[in-house]
Ligand code: ATP
């Protein structure tokens with residue numbers, strides 16, 4: 001079969017070949033990025049089917065994303081002897097999709113998708129209700145992070161009563177966890193994490209059923225094994241107990257989902273649960289030229305906790321990766337777009353390019369340039385517009401009220417952010433009807449019975465009136481300082497929030513605001529961008545030839561001709577929270593950040609550009625510490 005593949009140009013080196021044809025017993029493929037792991041997994045699948053080593057229905061092929069699964073099937077079809085029908089019979093997809101189907105099969109009602117909490121806000125509603133019952137202040141408690149923590153506990157199979165909180169915040173969150181679970185149970189809801197936990201429970205409760213599945217599945221092929229979490233691992237261990245035919249493929253240097261419970265030790269200690277496992281190491285990189293591979297090697301070699309492996313490139317280009325130093329985020333975006341435009345004029349295709357970033361907010365300027373250009377681009381479906389972020393939306397509400405004195409949504413938004421009761425809204429409405437004046441005017445006259453409130457409302461009216469005379473930048477500062485929005489940012493955006501702090505968002509907003517002279521233009525621009533965000537996501541679903549705008553996390557496993565990495569400065573990559581942990585004696589998050597940069601640079605097949613802006617969020621920035629030790633010629 002391999003000779004047949006060779007005939008159509010699909011070749012394998014010696015180690016790869018071993019991994020393709022040794023189909024009996026547990027096998028671990030541990031290798032760096034671009035070494036052909038995913039390709040081997042695909043070939044192994046085709047080989048087993050074609051050489052009658054397994055029926056398609058007895059194969060479970062697990063990928064990290066749905067997209068990766070369909071990509072693998074697309075590749076499979078080009079292999080000799082494969083046809084749609086056979087490929088269709090393979091059980092393939094993400095852990096969630098595979099195990100959800102099993103659950104549905106056994107209990108349709110309970111697991112009907114109408115009971116699934118699909119959206120974050122649905123889950124947030126439940127924890128918020130639980131929070132109210134516990135007397136937590138909605139404005140001050142970071143529910144989104146609590147949900148993240150709850151997910152982490154669930155994926156590591158820690159039940160509510162087993163939590164050992166190590167901070168007051170965790171203590172509160174564990175109480176929320178308990179109530180969240182019982183509320184779901186009571187109302188018949190479930191979330192994504194419950195699919196895996198539910199399946200584990202199903203098999204634990206019904207040994208006979210488990211036996212049936214153990215008999216059915218003879219081979220397990222799992223890509224991106226470094227990001228497997230406990231419940232996923234336990235499921236695989238359970239189901240493979242009979243045959244032990246688990247082929248695990250991964251790279252511990254690309255483990256980047258610790259915050260969701262991923263644990264690379266399942267990869268590194270594979271032999272513990274699968275004794276006698278064959279281990280294949282691949283050290284040839286087939287994706288990138290020598291110069292990029294060297295850069296990746298240097299970056300990752302500084303990590304302490306890793307399984308050492310040096311990658312060797314197959315070819316050189318004598319073109320070094322490029323470090324470039326724009327003034328700030330704005331110039332960063334301009335430089336990248338200019339480069340892409342020039343290269344497309346010279347014959348490159350949009351899908352050759354990927355722009356990768358650490359957190360969504362870092363892509364604001366690039367998004368705006370792309371939106372203003374005629375270039376096709378696509379991005380994640382769950383990437384919200386920068387201008388719809390919580391703190392930004394809150395800030396823009398003041399501008400909106402200034403531009404439209406009767407903007408009721410804006411007032412509703414503003415009241416809680418100045419620690420004013422929502423009930424004042426009704427007073428304002430009554431006042432505006434009574435005096436036949438605008439809502440804004442009503443702010444200045446309304447009687448609430450509390451002098452301090454009335455003063456605050458009058459001040460709000462005065463300040464909002466003055467905003468239209470200011471530049472957007474000055475207006476932001478005015479709302480922050482004169483109205484005390486700062487206090488709100490501090491309260492709401494701090495506790496436990498390690499990703500994008502509210503205060504950081506406002507600093508980003510200031511950078512964006514510098515491009516505009518008055519708040520009317522700025523708000524119009526924001527609305528335009530919010531609309532564009534929706535449009536791009538809509539169109540992007542069927543766009544094949546498009547520039548990719550993606551977080552580094554979502555780019556794992558993929559490859560692009562040219563890769564631009566945004567914001568390689570301390571505070572962004574590595575992220576601030578990881579630097580904080582490092583200073584507090586925990587080096588783990590910093591190592592994960594370094595793996596992120598490693599993942600980003602190893603996506604490039606031809607060209608790699610790393611951007612190191614001098615200024616970020618309006619402040620002087622230092623080049624990322626991860627760039628230390630790189631070739632001085634870059
Ligand atoms: P990652 O860790 O990023 O997921 P990977 O190890 O899964 O990478 P693949 O995506 O399978 O690597 O392969 C990387 C690239 O190298 C692909 O374009 C693949 O087609 C090519 N490739 C792999 N092995 C060979 C080979 N023996 N000869 C030629 N090209 C190869």
Ligand code: MG
Pocket residue numbers: 037038039223557
């Ligand atoms: Mg891969």
